[in-house]
Amino acid sequence: MDFKQALTHGFWRDLPPFRLVLGLCPSLAVTAAAENGLGMGLAVTFVLIFSNMFISLLRRVIPDKVRIASYIVVIATLVVLVELSMKAFFFPLSQQLGIYIPLIVVNCIILGRAEAFASRNPVLISMADGLSVGLGFTVSLTLVGSLREILGSGTWFGMGLFGPGFEPFGFMVKAPGAFLCLGVLLGLMNAWSRRRGEIFVQT
Amino acid sequence: MDLIILAVGAIFVQNILLAQYLGNCPFCGVSKKTGTAVGMGVAVIFVATLASIFTWLAYYRLLVPRGLEYLQTLVFILIIAALVQLVEIFLKKQSRTLYDALGIYLPLITTNCAVMGIALLNIKHGFGFVDMVVYSAASAAGFALAIILFAGVRERLFLAPVPKAMRGTAVALVTAGIMSLAFMGFAGMGK
Secondary structure, three states: OOHHHHHHHHHOOOOOOOOOOOOHHHHHHOOOOHHHHHHHHHHHHHHHHHHHHHHHHOOOOOOOOOHHHHHHHHHHHHHHHHHHHHHHHOHHHHHHHHHHOHHHHHOHHHHHHHHHOHHHOOHHHHHHHHHHHHHHHHHHHHHHHHHHHHHHHOEEOOEEOOOOOOOOOHHHHOHHHHHHHHHHHHHHHHHHHHHOOOOOOOO | OHHHHHHHHHHHHOOOOOOOOOOHHHHHHOOOOHHHHHHHHHHHHHHHHHHHHHHHHHHHHHHHHHOOHHHHHHHHHHHHHHHHHHHHHHHHHHOHHHHHHHHHHHHHHOOOHHHHHHHHHHHHHOOOHHHHHHHHHHHHHHHHHHHHHHHHHHHHHHHOOOOHHHOOHHHHHHHHHHHHHHHHOOEOEOO
16 A cells, blocks of 8 residues: 555545444444534544554564554553543533543554554554544544434534424434434445445445 | 342443444444354453453552542553453363353454443442442343344344345444334333
8 A cells, every 4th residue: 555545545445434344333422413523533533643653663562462452552542642631621522422532442443453554564654544544534423423413403513504493303313313324324335336336345 | 129220221221232332343243143142242241240340449449549540541441451361361271161152252352342331331420339240240231132132133134135235234233223213112211
């Protein structure tokens, strides 16, 4: 993979959570509002860029047998950093996201990129990979969040859209709506890739 | 009586998978056959309960007295990762049959957000020791229940004529949505 590919593959070819079916929990849990999706996406992007950087820097030092544990320590340190900064600077958002911020540690996208990419590539390209996958994730979460917020509460980033006559479709902001919304979006994406003649990967 | 209400609430009303969205990666990954779903479910009950006990003890006995609560995330994930390794080694030596049944699921559990999630929820709800054990076991049982039921549905789904674009994960997510809707019917029971 060259540099340009590393910088762009996160937006379509390996777009999480749709193409890489990883990181489903935050995609379902925090997307009841667009703002939460965006915040979560950016937090994950930050962790992903720097975890890829450190793991790539340490790739010749970390012994193969304990690599997963080492990756987890690196990731957990970064997540604590994010957690504390969010509490300090974005308190309302951090209250909204709740336990899903510490749960970034077990987000499989981050461990997945560390294992599949950063552990065998140089530093700059690994950071580019982290940036692109992270921003792809942010875009997806914001999209799902927007859809659910617009349908479920009639607002977008907290702004009222439809006036008082609109009856919100409350199902969308509850748990079943999250699953349904993600499933239908995934189906639409699959239909689009099939039309473009791309290979179908999920089983 | 309170404990029973707590348990019923954790299994059905606040189902860890379908109402709190934790542990969805294994939910979609290993729910294609009922057999593997049972294996995963049992492994999660076992590890989540143990992990909750250790993380709870670490939080209240080690971190709180020293004012180190902000290290919660780091300490919890290390405890869970170490515990999973230990359980794996222990089972391999002590109980070959159990190891063969659970073995391949154990490493996956380190990054299962249900285990970490339950540990964090215990602290967030401020449970005492007994409540914590009951809540953890019941939440993990809720996970097992959901994944086993879901695997049953998916086995049938495999034979159904699903539109091509919806095959695989897409239809699985929609199915999970419908199951989640069914579980919403339990709201009001328990706490």
